[in-house]
Amino acid sequence: MARTPRNTLSAELIVRTALELMEANGTDAFSVRGVAAELGVGPMALYTYFRNKDDLYDAVRDHLMGLLPDVPPDVPWPDQVRAVCRSLRLLMLEHPCLAQLLAGRPLSGHETARVAEGLLGVLRAAGFAPETAARTHTTLFTYVLGSTSWEIQMAAERRDPEAWRRLRASMESLSARDFPSVVELAPELARTTGGDEQFDYGLDLLLAGLRTPS
Amino acid sequence: MARTPRNTLSAELIVRTALELMEANGTDAFSVRGVAAELGVGPMALYTYFRNKDDLYDAVRDHLMGLLPDVPPDVPWPDQVRAVCRSLRLLMLEHPCLAQLLAGRPLSGHETARVAEGLLGVLRAAGFAPETAARTHTTLFTYVLGSTSWEIQMAAERRDPEAWRRLRASMESLSARDFPSVVELAPELARTTGGDEQFDYGLDLLLAGLRTPS
DNA sequence: CACCGTACTATACACTGTACGTTAGAGGAG
DNA sequence: CTCCTCTAACGTACAGTGTATAGTACGGTG
Numbered sequence: 056m057a058r059t060p061r062n063t064l065s066a067e068l069i070v071r072t073a074l075e076l077m078e079a080n081g082t083d084a085f086s087v088r089g090v091a092a093e094l095g096v097g098p099m100a101l102y103t104y105f106r107n108k109d110d111l112y113d114a115v116r117d118h119l120m121g122l123l124p125d126v127p128p129d130v131p132w133p134d135q136v137r138a139v140c141r142s143l144r145l146l147m148l149e150h151p152c153l154a155q156l157l158a159g160r161p162l163s164g165h166e167t168a169r170v171a172e173g174l175l176g177v178l179r180a181a182g183f184a185p186e187t188a189a190r191t192h193t194t195l196f197t198y199v200l201g202s203t204s205w206e207i208q209m210a211a212e213r214r215d216p217e218a219w220r221r222l223r224a225s226m227e228s229l230s231a232r233d234f235p236s237v238v239e240l241a242p243e244l245a246r247t248t249g250g251d252e253q254f255d256y257g258l259d260l261l262l263a264g265l266r267t268p269s
Numbered sequence: 270m271a272r273t274p275r276n277t278l279s280a281e282l283i284v285r286t287a288l289e290l291m292e293a294n295g296t297d298a299f300s301v302r303g304v305a306a307e308l309g310v311g312p313m314a315l316y317t318y319f320r321n322k323d324d325l326y327d328a329v330r331d332h333l334m335g336l337l338p339d340v341p342p343d344v345p346w347p348d349q350v351r352a353v354c355r356s357l358r359l360l361m362l363e364h365p366c367l368a369q370l371l372a373g374r375p376l377s378g379h380e381t382a383r384v385a386e387g388l389l390g391v392l393r394a395a396g397f398a399p400e401t402a403a404r405t406h407t408t409l410f411t412y413v414l415g416s417t418s419w420e421i422q423m424a425a426e427r428r429d430p431e432a433w434r435r436l437r438a439s440m441e442s443l444s445a446r447d448f449p450s451v452v453e454l455a456p457e458l459a460r461t462t463g464g465d466e467q468f469d470y471g472l473d474l475l476l477a478g479l480r481t482p483s
Numbered sequence: 484c485a486c487c488g489t490a491c492t493a494t495a496c497a498c499t500g501t502a503c504g505t506t507a508g509a510g511g512a513g
Numbered sequence: 514c515t516c517c518t519c520t521a522a523c524g525t526a527c528a529g530t531g532t533a534t535a536g537t538a539c540g541g542t543g
Contacts, residue, residue, distance in 0.1 A: 063521095063522095064521080064522080086498085086499065086500080087499085087500065087501085088498085088499070088500080096522070096523090097522065097523050097524070098500080098501080099501075099502090099503095099522075099523070099524085100521075100522050100523075102501075102502095103520080103521055103522075107500080107501075108500065108501090158372065158418060158419075158422070159422070160422075161422065161423060161426045161432075161436055163435075163436060163439045163440075164439070168443055168448050168451055169448070171448075171450075171451050171458075172447075172448045172449075172450055172451045175450035175451060175454055176449075176450045179450055179454075185453070185454055185457050186457050186460075188450075188454060188457070189454050189457035189458045189460070189461045190457075190461050190466075190467060190470045190471075191470075192454075192458070192461070193416075193419075193458070193461040193462065193467060193471075194416070194467075194470060194471035194474060196419075197412070197415040197416035197418075197419045197471070198411070198412050198415055198416070198471070199415075200415045200418075200419065201411040201412055201413075201414045201415015201416065201418065202407075202408070202411035202412070202415065204372060204411075204414075204415070205372075205407075205410075205411045205414065208372070208373070208374070208375065209375060212375045218375075221377075222375055222377060225377045225378070226377075229382055233383075233386075234382050234383070234385075234386045235386075235390075236385075236386055236389035236390045236393055236402075237382055237385050237386045237389060239399070240389055240393075240399055240402060240403050240406075243399050243400050243402070243403035243404075244385075244403045244406070244407070246400075246403070247403045247404050247406070247407040248407070252404075253404060253407060253408075256404045256405075256408060257404075257407075257408035257411070257412070257475070259478065260408060260474070260475045260478030260479060261471070261474045261475060261478060262478070263477065263478035264473065264474030264475060264476070264477035264478045265474060276490075276540085277490095277491095278490075278491085300529080300530065300531085301530085301531065301532085302529085302530075302531080310491075310492090311491065311492050311493075312531085312532080313491075313492070313493085313532075313533090313534095314490075314491050314492075316532075316533095317489080317490055317491075321531080321532075322531065322532090484543100485542105485543085486541105486542085486543080487540105487541095487542085487543095488539105488540095488541095488542100489538105489539090489540095489541105490537105490538095490539085490540100491536105491537085491538085491539095492535100492536080492537070492538095493534105493535085493536075493537095494533105494534085494535085494536095495532100495533085495534085495535105496531105496532090496533080496534105497530100497531100497532100498529100498530075498531090499528100499529075499530065499531105500527105500528100500529090500530105501526100501527090501528100502525105502526085502527085503524105503525085503526085503527105504523100504524090504525090504526105505522105505523075505524080505525100506520105506521105506522090506523070506524100507520100507521090507522085507523090508519105508520095508521090508522100509518105509519090509520095509521100510517105510518090510519090511516105511517090511518085511519105512515100512516085512517080512518100513514100513515085513516080513517100
């Protein structure tokens with residue numbers, strides 16, 4: 056038996072390989088066995104380094120979060136907030152699997168904490184009270200998560216011609232009598248399923264609210 | 270062979286059964302075969318009514334969206350927006366599977382269109398230009414989706430004692446030197462993982478932004 | 484009555500995550 | 514050098530998944 060040598064594997068190597076496969080074939084097609092095969096190893100070998108599939112997901116997520124830049128210093132705090140939110144969105148767009156990795160599991164991990172620390176630090180330095188800072192952090196995070204997940208989902212749909220055709224068809228079958236606004240605004244709605252402008256529009260709404268004394 | 274009689278099945282019955290199973294066992298444990306078994310029928314019988322599992326998901330989603338009330342008339346538009354967003358959130362909390370059904374697939378279906386029509390109608394009547402109305406609609410929708418999905422996810426995590434223990438442990442292992450804000454605000458952060466107040470906080474930020482002339 | 488479309492069944496395939504028990508190779512102890 | 518132990522990787526197995534394909538019997542129509 057040509058057994059693979061002893062220490063070919065490592066948590067880091069597995070995470071890198073898992074990430075590559077997710078990007079290549081999509082998160083849904085990702086499987087433990089796929090990673091093992093890619094590494095030329097039996098499926099169970101990975102369980103030496105991860106308790107289960109979710110544990111591997113968490114590790115991949117934290118690996119990706121490590122790619123986020125630090126908060127830019129020496130700019131007004133609203134610009135810092137914008138920068139953090141934008142860079143998280145960009146990272147998600149660059150690594151679409153991150154959307155599902157963030158949405159499906161609780162936050163944990165060193166790099167994830169680093170990112171939270173950055174945003175919370177900005178808000179605290181801007182003078183927000185503890186509770187308001189926490190609320191704002193969660194609001195911003197869930198906005199970025201929701202809007203960017205949606206954007207990614209829509210982009211994926213558009214790439215699948217069959218699904219996209221069906222979606223158009225179901226849109227066009229709507230009666231203009233029953234759904235006047237949807238029918239009238241269909242082109243605009245299609246345009247708002249993603250893009251920097253749409254993201255910044257919502258982000259600026261939130262920031263405008265933050266500066267309005269409540 | 271005691272063959273089941275001819276017209277025991279219907280799309281509506283399947284959808285209702287599927288929904289019951291999702292609520293009982295969680296969305297992740299949901300399977301086509303489970304629905305078939307519950308109905309006392311072979312797995313393939315369902316494929317007479319749905320092209321595939323995703324198609325069934327869409328039907329369940331639209332069924333749930335049908336439970337949303339219409340927009341309350343005769344109140345100021347910001348209250349109408351609030352009402353729409355809140356009732357969507359409440360429906361998601363009552364039917365946690367809805368979060369995954371909304372996030373994972375594009376919008377389609379009659380009832381889903383009805384809800385979109387309601388919100389778009391409010392915005393148009395409030396005087397928003399077509400593009401702004403569409404942008405605002407998408408922003409509000411993705412905010413509700415993101416924040417409520419997160420809330421549901423966190424609530425599920427809290428119900429699993431083992432996962433919750435691990436989460437607490439990873440929180441407490443963070444060094445107060447490296448992550449001062451996270452450590453300091455940990456209690457506040459835990460409190461912002463859900464609840465009406467947290468949701469309304471973000472929603473009011475958006476509404477405040479909407480009323481600020483840009 | 485015969486017929487046909489269709490609602491359901493049966494079988495099968497290629498997968499999945501992972502529990503369990505085994506084995507071989509590397510590193511340290513004598 | 515030998516021996517022992519520890520553990521990383523193995524093989525096997527199980528219970529499950531979605532769904533393609535082909536077959537079958539029933540209800541309604543001619």
